[in-house]
Amino acid sequence: MAIERLTNGSPEGAPAPLRILLLEDSDLDAELLEAVLDGAGTPYTLTRVMTREAFAAAAAGQCHDLILADYVLPTFDGLSALALAREHCPHIPFVFVSGTLGEEVAVEALKNGATDYVTKQRLDRLPRAVVRALAEARAHAERRAAEQALRELNETLEARVAQRTRELAEANASLQHQIVERERIEEALRQAQRLEAVGQLTSGVAHDFNNLLTVIAGNIEFLEKATTDERSKRRLDMMRGAAERGARLTAQLLAFSRRQRLEPVPVQLNRTVASMRDLLQSSIGGAVRIEMTLQPDLWPALVDATQIELIILNLAINARDAMVVGGCLTIETANVRLTDGPRRPEEPPPGDYAMVAVSDTGTGIPPEVLKRVFEPFFTTKEVGKGSGLGLAQVYGFAKQSGGGVRIDTMPGDGTTVRVYLPRVDARALAPDAGPVEVDCATARRPGDKPVLLIVDDDSAVREITATKLAEAGYEIREAGSGLAAIQALEHDPCFDLVVLDFAMPGMNGAQVAGAIRRRWPAIPVVFVTGFADKEALTAEEAVGEDRIVQKPFQDGELERKIAAALDARPAPGLRLVSSR
Structure with missing residues (x-):
């Protein structure tokens, strides 16, 4: 049997009343207890039970904030009630209110989980005991919540540490990529500035040198007309030959600085490359095998036809020199559509290109040399074996033609030099007039x-x-x-x-x-x-x-x-x- 009673009802909007479960068989004691609670001024609802079955059902419902229990009952004792409460609602504070609770029994009750005890002779202590019991319950609840949070934290800590580690690794990789990319851009900028500075200097020197050669060659021509002595004529011939060699040198310098005179026309590179096979074979010797991989539907390129032959021949001779004993030289053509921007100053901008590549199976180019291969007069060959103007001329020709150059190399695994030349409409390709x-x-x-x-x-x-x-x-x-x-x-x-x-x-x-x-x-x-x-x-x-x-x-x-x-x-x- 359970009796419910609402006392000291709280006004609208106030905190919910305290829910109390009372185990008491005496009506008089129940009234006295209610009177004490009423005097405390705290709104509460009271559910009173008197039998074991009613108490077990109410405890199992876990809908109370506090349990008050007599110790001596006709068919049921307080320790049994405490045991049921610990089983069904272990977190609800349990306070004994009894007139026969001795010191030894009270100690035993506290050991078994009771929160407090109050004798019926001192019911004035009940409000304070209730407040203390509720405070302890709240403290226990907060501690349990903290412990649960700690357990959850520990359970997820490893996963969160792994996740954070991944995030940090990704952030570090992104940062490293940004650093590498920035260093690459800075290096490309320095290289472009260096080549531009050298190009301007070279152009100025070549221009002034050509002016000097013009004066020299013109005066040689005038002297030849006025000279009848054969010995003097021979000397003038040698002087004219030297002036012509100087003019060829300035032409190479102007090629690097992109100020040479070009006559670009639509050219079918496959025909150009195929017609050079005999010349290339004789230039590089019989110990080197020549292979050609020519794309059938190659786009026409807008270039100076004579210059592109010299470029291919230059690259072939460089490739031969990179192969110590024999090897294979491959010339390839292909249609290339570039979408990414250049990573180095010599590379072409995005666009459509007819590409011609010269590959060798030689020693490759070390990284420290690769940084300087396009600089004029830079060479790793022995004195007298190379002028250092070959790749500089390739660079200048490709850039002035509107394309670019790319070198792929690996020390010990050979080198590929790709020259990108701007594409033109096939309808602009003029018939080959031939020699x-x-x-x-x-x-x-x-x-x-x-x-x-x-x-x-x-x-x-x-x-x-x-x-x-x-x-x-x-x-x-x-x-x-x-x-x-x-x-x-x-x-x-x-x-x-x-x-x-x-x-x-x-x-x-x-x-x-x-x-x-x-x-x-x-x-x-x-x-x-x-x-x-x-x-x-x-x-x-x-x-x-x-x-x-x-x-x-x-x-x-x-x-x-x-x-x-x-x-x-x-x-x-x-x-x-x-x-x-």
């Missing part, structure tokens, strides 16, 4: 001296050779390298004979001779060489000893063999010159 025939018989007047092209990388030796042959009555032109000789023949194929040094850096004499035999077979070639074993040279070049002159020159041998070669040559006729 133009020049009639050398009409290009020379009767009585003109035979014109000889002397090719030697050693300027001192070249001067001696030129002087001897000029004194012998020939008109002399000079070239300081195999590539310069090919260029000279491209512009004027009407030379009567070519004198070739056999051992030269870049294209050696054998390679230049091979190119001449294929493109200008009517021009005879005489070798000059410092090799002691002329038989080895004879076997290698399949030429007779009558076309080989040993250095140092003795007893007029050079003049005799050149005269014999000129006598044996066919009559001047039609020769091919590039139409570009």
